Amino acid sequence: MNPSELISALRALTGAAHVLEGPDTTPYVTEWRGRFRGDALCVVKPADRDQVAAIVRLCAQHRTPLLPQGGNTSMSGGSVPAPAGQGTLPVVLNLARMRRIRQVDALNHSVEADAGCTVAEIQAAAEAVDRLYGVSFGAEGSAQIGGSVATNAGGTGVLRYGNTRENVLGLEVVLPDGSIWEGLRTLRKDNTGYDLKQLFIGSEGTLGVITAVALKLHPRPNAQAMAWVAPHSLQAALSLLALAQQQCGTRLNAFEVLNRTQIEHVLAHVPGVREPLAQPAPWNLLIELSEHGQSAPLQERLERLLVQAEQDGLIADAALASNQAQCADFWRIRSSVSEGNRKSGMSLVFDIAVPLVQVAAFIERASAAVRSMIDAARIPVVGHLGDGNMHLVIVIEWAHWHALQEPQALLQRLREAVYAIAAELGGTWSAEHGIGSLLLAQMQQYKSPVELQLMRSIKATLDPHGLFNPGKLLPQ
Numbered sequence: 001m002n003p004s005e006l007i008s009a010l011r012a013l014t015g016a017a018h019v020l021e022g023p024d025t026t027p028y029v030t031e032w033r034g035r036f037r038g039d040a041l042c043v044v045k046p047a048d049r050d051q052v053a054a055i056v057r058l059c060a061q062h063r064t065p066l067l068p069q070g071g072n073t074s075m076s077g078g079s080v081p082a083p084a085g086q087g088t089l090p091v092v093l094n095l096a097r098m099r100r101i102r103q104v105d106a107l108n109h110s111v112e113a114d115a116g117c118t119v120a121e122i123q124a125a126a127e128a129v130d131r132l133y134g135v136s137f138g139a140e141g142s143a144q145i146g147g148s149v150a151t152n153a154g155g156t157g158v159l160r161y162g163n164t165r166e167n168v169l170g171l172e173v174v175l176p177d178g179s180i181w182e183g184l185r186t187l188r189k190d191n192t193g194y195d196l197k198q199l200f201i202g203s204e205g206t207l208g209v210i211t212a213v214a215l216k217l218h219p220r221p222n223a224q225a226m227a228w229v230a231p232h233s234l235q236a237a238l239s240l241l242a243l244a245q246q247q248c249g250t251r252l253n254a255f256e257v258l259n260r261t262q263i264e265h266v267l268a269h270v271p272g273v274r275e276p277l278a279q280p281a282p283w284n285l286l287i288e289l290s291e292h293g294q295s296a297p298l299q300e301r302l303e304r305l306l307v308q309a310e311q312d313g314l315i316a317d318a319a320l321a322s323n324q325a326q327c328a329d330f331w332r333i334r335s336s337v338s339e340g341n342r343k344s345g346m347s348l349v350f351d352i353a354v355p356l357v358q359v360a361a362f363i364e365r366a367s368a369a370v371r372s373m374i375d376a377a378r379i380p381v382v383g384h385l386g387d388g389n390m391h392l393v394i395v396i397e398w399a400h401w402h403a404l405q406e407p408q409a410l411l412q413r414l415r416e417a418v419y420a421i422a423a424e425l426g427g428t429w430s431a432e433h434g435i436g437s438l439l440l441a442q443m444q445q446y447k448s449p450v451e452l453q454l455m456r457s458i459k460a461t462l463d464p465h466g467l468f469n470p471g472k473l474l475p476q
């Protein structure tokens with residue numbers, strides 16, 4: 001069969017309305033920031049897992065590559081194909097039509113859902129039975145639960161609930177030969193051999209199509225207390241984190257950090273956002289506690305923590321949110337960082353994690369390295385401090401960027417310098433955004449040959465013809 005026969009067969013299978021070609025594919029082959037653009041033979045939107053399996057079999061017969069796609073919110077170019085001219089054009093298999101919540105079990109604290117449900121839809125389904133899905137991040141309204149599993153998304157709730165990996169109980173997966181692995185279990189204990197679901201979590205569409213997920217839920221906290229805090233330094237912020245963990249235990253929900261430059265970018269470009277403290281501070285923390293119970297005791301607990309922190313010489317200032325609207329205002333600053341940076345110039349985002357003791361050293365050394373290469377750069381920093389996960393961002397104003405002689409070479413040098421510092425400090429160069437097509441060179445540079453060979457063996461076993469999301473995650 002030639003490509004047009006494959007498209008006809010896909011149309012016959014899903015209905016013509018669910019196979020897109022030509023300009024209609026543009027939103028599916030273009031990354032959300034427009035940084036990666038590719039080409040596809042077509043985009044197909046199956047209705048259920050049996051259609052997914054049939055599509056996979058058709059593509060396998062045609063030796064046509066296939067790219068599983070969720071909400072296309074990837075930060076690393078993983079969700080769009082390569083431009084034409086790099087082998088056979090792939091079929092993009094988009095799961096947007098598969099959005100059925102299959103079952104919510106309040107007693108078992110679990111939910112089973114089609115992979116195309118958005119993360120926000122899973123959160124809402126949990127909330128409807130007074131439970132909580134603990135994973136939360138900026139793109140949760142568009143990112144699909146299947147995509148978040150395929151990228152092992154982290155976000156702001158990792159400190160308390162873990163990243164996506166810790167919240168997956170089971171998966172249903174269509175494998176590259178079209179067979180279906182029925183691993184949709186909601187057991188908390190199952191010691192029956194290799195834990196296969198772990199292979200697909202973080203596999204970025206290279207090993208199969210996740211068609212359904214079973215997830216852990218948690219009791220839903222109904223009391224919340226929040227503060228915006230100015231620590232004396234990043235090191236003081238880490239001491240406050242330890243104090244908060246000691247005094248608040250599992251009530252500590254979020255411990256996010258932003259530097260002054262980051263706040264300036266949000267204030268300058270996001271309408272309706274206000275300065276949270278009377279005096280601008282070099283470092284800022286958003287601290288959130290939550291529990292099931294009354295708000296007043298939680299508020300008092302947070303106040304006690306901050307009084308102790310002040311006595312210990314850790315903080316210069318703090319503002320407690322006194323109502324829900326103020327909590328929302330604090331979160332709005334945090335969730336607007338991408339918008340603020342994007343509107344400030346060309347931005348290069350790093351997704352670094354280092355051991356907590358090295359966080360301050362990393363920021364200091366990486367900032368100095370960046371400035372030695374481009375003095376005009378602004379360096380907003382935002383991070384999930386509780387996880388040691390820092391998004392150091394390099395922002396270069398557009399006028400300056402356009403005047404640069406060799407901008408791509410500069411970006412390359414900046415990347416190499418920052419990744420080298422993270423590696424020297426025992427850190428990782430991709431804490432939560434995955435590899436996609438963006439970080440293939442780092443896979444080659446920093447993963448050991450043994451680790452890479454193991455990954456390639458797994459890939460070859462499951463996908464011997466290399467058809468699933470080629471050119472992503474594993475360097476050739």
Ligand SMILES: Cc1cc2nc3c(=O)[nH]c(=O)nc-3n(C[C@H](O)[C@H](O)[C@H](O)COP(=O)(O)OP(=O)(O)OC[C@H]3O[C@@H](n4cnc5c(N)ncnc54)[C@H](O)[C@@H]3O)c2cc1C
Pocket residue numbers: 032067068069070071072073074075078079095115136137138139142143144145146147148149150151152153154155156203204205206208209210211338432433436469472
């Ligand atoms: C504003 C913004 C904020 C973000 N904040 C965070 C954050 O704080 N923490 C964090 O970890 N991430 C964050 N992200 C990135 C986010 O985690 C990922 O974009 C998201 O998890 C991917 O889900 P998706 O449905 O959009 O998948 P896509 O972007 O469509 O795909 C991502 C990868 O998963 C694969 N894939 C998708 N669906 C499936 C499936 N059903 N089966 C197999 N493979 C599949 C794709 O092939 C691709 O390799 C953010 C993104 C944005 C845009």
